[in-house]
Amino acid sequence: MLSEPPKRLTIYDLARLADTSPSTVSAVLNGSWQRRRISQKLADKILSLAKAEGYSANLQARALRRERSGIIGMILPLYDNRYFSSIAQHFEAQARQRGLFATVACTNRNPEQEREAARMMLAYRVECLVSTGATDPDTISEMCDERGATSIHMDLPGYKAPSVISDNREGARRLTDAILDRLAGQDTSENDILFIGGRREDHNTRERIAGFTQARTQRGLATSKADIITCDYAANRTQNALEAYMYQRTRLPSAMFVNSTISLEGVVRWLQLGGYQLDDMVMGCFDWDPLAAAFHPSLLMVRQDVEVMIERVFEIIDAPTVETNRCIEVSPEIIGV
Amino acid sequence: MLSEPPKRLTIYDLARLADTSPSTVSAVLNGSWQRRRISQKLADKILSLAKAEGYSANLQARALRRERSGIIGMILPLYDNRYFSSIAQHFEAQARQRGLFATVACTNRNPEQEREAARMMLAYRVECLVSTGATDPDTISEMCDERGATSIHMDLPGYKAPSVISDNREGARRLTDAILDRLAGQDTSENDILFIGGRREDHNTRERIAGFTQARTQRGLATSKADIITCDYAANRTQNALEAYMYQRTRLPSAMFVNSTISLEGVVRWLQLGGYQLDDMVMGCFDWDPLAAAFHPSLLMVRQDVEVMIERVFEIIDAPTVETNRCIEVSPEIIGV
DNA sequence: GCACTTTGCACAACCGATTGTGCAGTCGAA
DNA sequence: TTCGACTGCACAATCGGTTGTGCAAAGTGC
Numbered sequence: 187m188l189s190e191p192p193k194r195l196t197i198y199d200l201a202r203l204a205d206t207s208p209s210t211v212s213a214v215l216n217g218s219w220q221r222r223r224i225s226q227k228l229a230d231k232i233l234s235l236a237k238a239e240g241y242s243a244n245l246q247a248r249a250l251r252r253e254r255s256g257i258i259g260m261i262l263p264l265y266d267n268r269y270f271s272s273i274a275q276h277f278e279a280q281a282r283q284r285g286l287f288a289t290v291a292c293t294n295r296n297p298e299q300e301r302e303a304a305r306m307m308l309a310y311r312v313e314c315l316v317s318t319g320a321t322d323p324d325t326i327s328e329m330c331d332e333r334g335a336t337s338i339h340m341d342l343p344g345y346k347a348p349s350v351i352s353d354n355r356e357g358a359r360r361l362t363d364a365i366l367d368r369l370a371g372q373d374t375s376e377n378d379i380l381f382i383g384g385r386r387e388d389h390n391t392r393e394r395i396a397g398f399t400q401a402r403t404q405r406g407l408a409t410s411k412a413d414i415i416t417c418d419y420a421a422n423r424t425q426n427a428l429e430a431y432m433y434q435r436t437r438l439p440s441a442m443f444v445n446s447t448i449s450l451e452g453v454v455r456w457l458q459l460g461g462y463q464l465d466d467m468v469m470g471c472f473d474w475d476p477l478a479a480a481f482h483p484s485l486l487m488v489r490q491d492v493e494v495m496i497e498r499v500f501e502i503i504d505a506p507t508v509e510t511n512r513c514i515e516v517s518p519e520i521i522g523v
Numbered sequence: 524m525l526s527e528p529p530k531r532l533t534i535y536d537l538a539r540l541a542d543t544s545p546s547t548v549s550a551v552l553n554g555s556w557q558r559r560r561i562s563q564k565l566a567d568k569i570l571s572l573a574k575a576e577g578y579s580a581n582l583q584a585r586a587l588r589r590e591r592s593g594i595i596g597m598i599l600p601l602y603d604n605r606y607f608s609s610i611a612q613h614f615e616a617q618a619r620q621r622g623l624f625a626t627v628a629c630t631n632r633n634p635e636q637e638r639e640a641a642r643m644m645l646a647y648r649v650e651c652l653v654s655t656g657a658t659d660p661d662t663i664s665e666m667c668d669e670r671g672a673t674s675i676h677m678d679l680p681g682y683k684a685p686s687v688i689s690d691n692r693e694g695a696r697r698l699t700d701a702i703l704d705r706l707a708g709q710d711t712s713e714n715d716i717l718f719i720g721g722r723r724e725d726h727n728t729r730e731r732i733a734g735f736t737q738a739r740t741q742r743g744l745a746t747s748k749a750d751i752i753t754c755d756y757a758a759n760r761t762q763n764a765l766e767a768y769m770y771q772r773t774r775l776p777s778a779m780f781v782n783s784t785i786s787l788e789g790v791v792r793w794l795q796l797g798g799y800q801l802d803d804m805v806m807g808c809f810d811w812d813p814l815a816a817a818f819h820p821s822l823l824m825v826r827q828d829v830e831v832m833i834e835r836v837f838e839i840i841d842a843p844t845v846e847t848n849r850c851i852e853v854s855p856e857i858i859g860v
Numbered sequence: 861g862c863a864c865t866t867t868g869c870a871c872a873a874c875c876g877a878t879t880g881t882g883c884a885g886t887c888g889a890a
Numbered sequence: 891t892t893c894g895a896c897t898g899c900a901c902a903a904t905c906g907g908t909t910g911t912g913c914a915a916a917g918t919g920c
Contacts, residue, residue, distance in 0.1 A: 207900045223898055245646045246583045247876035250905045265608035274602050287643055289626040292612055306624055309582045454817040480791040481818035533906055544870045560868055584906035587875045
């Protein structure tokens with residue numbers, strides 16, 4: 187294992203074996219041989235030799251010389267929800283398609299970890315760094331700029347690099363509309379909806395609150411501060427916040443706008459503990475999870491269009507432009523209507 | 524962006540600025556300067572200069588010269604369940620602690636993708652490749668051996684490299700015991716339990732079936748082929764399999780041993796469609812998901828001890844031994860008893 | 861004052877690829 | 891026969907670090 191590194195085959199070895207020069211071997215193996223007028227015969231010889239010996243190029247050496255690593259990086263808050271995990275999977279798939287090597291690091295919504303991961307990736311000379319849901323996107327853009335790497339933001343926008351995000355406001359508006367439609371069907375007298383979860387300081391939560399408020403305003407409903415609880419992205423905090431909220435109430439709100447699956451976990455736990463049924467209340471969740479859908483078929487959900495978002499990201503990677511603070515918004519889809 | 528790569532600072536630049544030699548700068552910056560008897564004064568000068576200029580070493584170049592990349596890789600079937608995503612997160616965390624750079628690729632349980640990802644990682648000279656849930660672990664070990672990289676398997680065992688897996692048989696036995704205990708409480712006459720999900724050809728499923736059977740045998744219950752449906756790891760297949768299964772029955776089985784959260788999704792969907800309640804049947808799931816726990820508080824679950832498993836993996840990385848086919852089994856925990 | 865050790869640093873080779881350039885040999889045309 | 895063009899390849903510099911080695915200058919002991 188690590189003890190005795192069995193001397194990997196290099197182009198120098200192949201050159202000796204093929205009785206030619208390293209530069210010729212290199213040209214043949216990286217495809218530039220036609221341009222370099224290497225004869226078909228010699229090329230074939232080298233190619234078959236390389237195959238026979240199981241040669242594979244040292245991409246570190248190549249990267250060093252070419253000053254292009256072929257690596258693209260992504261930082262991610264976490265893996266463990268459908269949204270982020272699907273971002274990671276699509277990112278990898280697209281990278282692979284382009285012959286790029288994708289590397290993903292998860293940074294727990296922690297700005298210090300984000301910077302540290304960015305530092306590492308830049309030290310390995312990633313050509314491009316996609317920061318997803320970064321709490322401090324602009325610093326990361328600056329780091330990328332210094333190192334000459336393309337910076338792109340996803341999920342949360344930054345101001346020093348292009349961003350690809352969901353149209354949170356529209357998604358929230360449509361989710362709220364769907365909730366209100368359901369309530370109209372139930373013909374409840376007091377259509378009080380609680381917005382719960384997220385961080386008031388983050389762009390997405392703000393936009394979703396705006397959409398939530400807008401949809402209600404359009405139906406002549408006022409929205410007060412008490413209707414909105416931004417208790418961070420955490421199940422326990424959501425659960426505690428609900429506990430506190432209900433302390434001064436006698437009945438459930440008629441609906442909840444739950445801002446993320448992790449908050450949904452808290453809401454559901456709290457409902458179960460209180461002996462409520464899932465359908466005692468209309469629920470909409472800004473995020474999509476098939477397991478939640480299975481357990482709660484009437485749950486309304488917002489499914490962000492990760493596939494399109496990643497496509498947009500790669501359009502920027504493929505053709506980086508100068509307009510640096512563009513923000514592309516992708517419409518999400520409402521599930522369950 | 525990619526257009527004008529702003530010449531990164533190198534040790535040569537710093538050497539000019541500090542009026543010294545590149546080798547001295549290198550020694551100072553990589554910590555070997557005491558050994559090389561560089562004076563404290565010069566070292567300080569170089570260090571502060573490096574900080575001021577925002578120098579960061581080109582790790583590709585370092586890797587090339589040192590013939591150690593500082594990169595460790597992992598391949599993973601998917602990100603989107605709690606088990607695998609937590610594996611990825613712990614892997615990264617442990618790697619970071621050791622100053623290693625972790626890179627994870629997900630390969631969709633597809634042997635060709637697994638090999639391709641391994642090839643890429645080895646071309647970037649990963650020092651170690653952890654293959655998690657690999658469908659073709661031994662080929663990957665061979666590839667690693669050729670390249671002088673340490674190979675370790677996780678979740679599913681291989682025979683040409685050490686493996687760290689869950690004690691599936693014991694976990695299944697204990698889960699089955701827990702299910703039977705619940706049934707005993709209900710005092711059902713026919714304690715029929717259906718085992719559903721997984722692949723009969725994979726080691727884990729086989730072991731879990733063995734544990735399932737053992738636990739039943741110990742209580743004097745026979746297990747027939749009809750009690751076991753290995754319909755792969757997929758929600759739809761599980762749903763269809765249940766459909767077919769119930770076609771020739773009049774009532775639900777009294778319990779189900781569900782082999783993975785993805786199968787659980789199918790089971791739950793099927794129950795909902797059939798108009799059943801979650802508690803019409805005792806359910807145990809070989810996997811853990813907090814959202815599922817929230818929705819179904821009486822669900823029994825097996826939580827694999829990812830933290831310990833990753834620790835074991837790194838013990839092997841830290842001190843690679845010769846006994847190559849060791850298989851370490853880590854006990855999982857039963858949740859919900 | 862001299863030999864000897866220690867201190868402090870620079871030189872140059874090297875890791876494994878890529879690529880600009882040069883040159884011998886062949887061929888065709890004048 | 892001679893010159894130019896083209897073919898086919900090798901040489902050597904280079905990317906940005908690391909590290910074995912050598913050698914002045916300073917310090918020490920007698």
